[in-house]
Amino acid sequence: MQKKVFVQGLILATVLIVPLLLNYMGHPFYLDLATRLCILAIAAVGLNLILGYGGMISFGHAAYLGLGAYAVGIPAHHWLYGGMDVIATTNGFVQFGLALLVSGIFALLTGLICLKVKGVYFIMITMAFAQMVYYLFISIAEYGGDDGLVIDTRSEFPLVNFDDATQLFTICAVSLFFVMWLVWRISKSQFGMVLAGIKGNEQRMIAMGYNTFAYKLAAYVISGMICGFSGALLGNFTTFISPEMIDWARSGELMFMVILGGVATTFGPLLGAITFIILEEVLSTITIYWHLPFGLLLIGVVMFVKGGLSALIPKAEDKE
Amino acid sequence: MDYTLFVIQLLNGLQLGILLFLVASGLTLVFGILDFVNLAHGSVYMLGAFICASLTFALGNFVYALLISLPIVAVIGYGFERLIARPLYERDHLDHVLGTFGAILVIDTLAHMIWGPAGIAIPLPAALDGQTQLAPGIVVPTFRLAIITAGLIAAAGLYWLVNHTRTGMLIRAGASNRTMVTALGVDIQALFSFVFAIGAALAGLAGMLIAPITEASLGMGNNIIITAFVVIIVGGIGSMKGAFLAALLIGLIDTLGRAFLDDIFKLFMSSSAAENSAPAISSMSIYLIMALILFFRPQGLFPPKLR
Numbered sequence: 313m314q315k316k317v318f319v320q321g322l323i324l325a326t327v328l329i330v331p332l333l334l335n336y337m338g339h340p341f342y343l344d345l346a347t348r349l350c351i352l353a354i355a356a357v358g359l360n361l362i363l364g365y366g367g368m369i370s371f372g373h374a375a376y377l378g379l380g381a382y383a384v385g386i387p388a389h390h391w392l393y394g395g396m397d398v399i400a401t402t403n404g405f406v407q408f409g410l411a412l413l414v415s416g417i418f419a420l421l422t423g424l425i426c427l428k429v430k431g432v433y434f435i436m437i438t439m440a441f442a443q444m445v446y447y448l449f450i451s452i453a454e455y456g457g458d459d460g461l462v463i464d465t466r467s468e469f470p471l472v473n474f475d476d477a478t479q480l481f482t483i484c485a486v487s488l489f490f491v492m493w494l495v496w497r498i499s500k501s502q503f504g505m506v507l508a509g510i511k512g513n514e515q516r517m518i519a520m521g522y523n524t525f526a527y528k529l530a531a532y533v534i535s536g537m538i539c540g541f542s543g544a545l546l547g548n549f550t551t552f553i554s555p556e557m558i559d560w561a562r563s564g565e566l567m568f569m570v571i572l573g574g575v576a577t578t579f580g581p582l583l584g585a586i587t588f589i590i591l592e593e594v595l596s597t598i599t600i601y602w603h604l605p606f607g608l609l610l611i612g613v614v615m616f617v618k619g620g621l622s623a624l625i626p627k628a629e630d631k632e
Numbered sequence: 633m634d635y636t637l638f639v640i641q642l643l644n645g646l647q648l649g650i651l652l653f654l655v656a657s658g659l660t661l662v663f664g665i666l667d668f669v670n671l672a673h674g675s676v677y678m679l680g681a682f683i684c685a686s687l688t689f690a691l692g693n694f695v696y697a698l699l700i701s702l703p704i705v706a707v708i709g710y711g712f713e714r715l716i717a718r719p720l721y722e723r724d725h726l727d728h729v730l731g732t733f734g735a736i737l738v739i740d741t742l743a744h745m746i747w748g749p750a751g752i753a754i755p756l757p758a759a760l761d762g763q764t765q766l767a768p769g770i771v772v773p774t775f776r777l778a779i780i781t782a783g784l785i786a787a788a789g790l791y792w793l794v795n796h797t798r799t800g801m802l803i804r805a806g807a808s809n810r811t812m813v814t815a816l817g818v819d820i821q822a823l824f825s826f827v828f829a830i831g832a833a834l835a836g837l838a839g840m841l842i843a844p845i846t847e848a849s850l851g852m853g854n855n856i857i858i859t860a861f862v863v864i865i866v867g868g869i870g871s872m873k874g875a876f877l878a879a880l881l882i883g884l885i886d887t888l889g890r891a892f893l894d895d896i897f898k899l900f901m902s903s904s905a906a907e908n909s910a911p912a913i914s915s916m917s918i919y920l921i922m923a924l925i926l927f928f929r930p931q932g933l934f935p936p937k938l939r
Contacts, residue, residue, distance in 0.1 A: 432663065437922070609734075614734065
């Protein structure tokens with residue numbers, strides 16, 4: 313137990329301190345990389361809530377990243393160029409609130425439909441809805457269509473400045489820790505127990521009198537909002553959004569992180585995101601065709617590794 | 633609304649629907665019989681287009697190239713089944729999805745390495761390149777009629793194969809009870825490989841047919857696969873009849889929506905509002921239809937009776 317807490321503390325401290333240290337020593341590149349890591353890890357943690365703890369395999373979570381990012385970009389766009397006065401602002405609270413609201417509503421509406429079905433249907437429908445968002449943003453010429461939208465002004469908050477790379481990174485890292493804590497709390501709560509019960513045997517939970525649909529829907533909405541939040545951070549980080557961010561390959565990468573790291577674990581998504589970022593960085597410097605070894609690795613992991621990285625590192629986490 | 637334009641768009645919608653059916657039939661065949669989710673099915677569609685493009689330039693004739701490409705794509709499907717799909721049959725759907733997602737990355741990158749990042753246009757022979765007069769005042773491209781004809785022949789062939797041959801009987805038997813078919817002494821693995829090869833040939837054919845119009849390009853497979861998913865979800869997964877009708881429905885809705893939705897919107901809203909909202913709505917139309925149908929019939933329009 314002591315050893316496990318030590319390892320976990322070490323991972324978190326590394327994620328927070330090493331990039332800051334490297335930045336201080338004159339390598340801002342690693343700070344950028346770590347910011348992206350934290351943002352993707354937040355999305356992976358959000359996806360893990362339904363994929364890992366709830367057993368709902370969503371192949372469309374990149375849509376929430378896109379919605380979150382556009383929720384930052386569109387108000388900033390109108391603030392600069394006029395129109396849509398209701399939402400035209402650079403106020404971070406409004407933008408992030410909008411990101412949470414929009415992704416929550418989208419999750420609620422699509423959840424009402426896709427949670428009626430199971431298995432393959434669920435996978436395909438979540439994909440289809442994400443593709444719908446993708447084509448929606450491609451078709452709206454005002455927000456750049458498939459060329460994407462430049463975010464001229466980052467979200468403005470009192471006390472913190474998102475234009476400062478160090479501060480943005482710190483916010484992302486702290487958000488990541490908070491979201492990991494939040495999902496851990498949820499998984500240990502009564503709500504989380506019911507969710508785990510549904511994953512194990514939904515019929516039995518129904519027989520025990522639980523409204524399993526409502527539990528699944530609630531988890532689905534929370535998960536979508538976490539990814540929407542991550543998308544709002546991503547928009548602030550890249551200062552550019554395009555429908556490409558919603559492409560289903562991105563959803564696949566998120567799933568890859570969760571599965572590689574180990575589903576239904578607190579640290580799994582973070583480990584998966586770290587591995588993904590390192591792989592992407594190393595492979596793409598070797599060859600522009602880095603998707604080839606990456607794809608082979610993905611096939612290899614699916615065929616030969618059971619339980620993800622968390623299973624490879626024993627005692628790093630108690631399996632549920 | 634212009635009558636000629638309407639007929640042409642109707643034919644375009646029909647053509648899209650038939651191509652969608654060629655892709656979706658392979659998906660639904662493989663899923664119905666093998667309970668296997670194949671995301672990489674769209675990559676075979678893309679490979680069909682690229683291989684046919686290369687052969688067209690090598691042989692100088694699109695039709696010959698198409699006829700030679702078909703068995704090549706079928707062999708690729710066969711190899712894919714042996715290498716990727718077979719080890720994953722016993723796993724859950726999540727592993728199918730991730731494994732075939734990995735396969736997409738590999739196949740797409742290989743295609744990128746072989747054919748380069750730019751699309752390849754395929755020249756048509758003169759006989760197919762012209763226009764055909766259907767009725768006075770209604771002139772349509774000959775090749776679009778050829779696509780519809782070829783697609784319908786393939787669909788009829790598939791129907792005959794599944795419903796009126798011994799192999800088809802075994803395929804249907806394998807779909808309803810795999811264990812029993814094995815117990816009766818049928819080599820079910822060989823049957824599965826055959827089904828995969830057929831599915832790949834159909835998807836490849838769709839890619840070859842569309843390539844002279846849109847050119848062969850890297851992203852084409854990943855775009856059509858989701859639409860094919862929508863088709864089999866709407867039609868009922870595993871149902872061939874459902875896939876056919878849903879493919880025509882989706883093809884027509886998508887094409888006609890893009891062509892005429894702004895005219896329809898102008899009937900009850902201002903012209904500028906219609907021009908702004910119509911592209912957004914029509915790009916989402918097939919997904920909205922899917923959502924609507926699923927809300928009332930989660931099992932799809934024509935769910936298969938067995939399973």
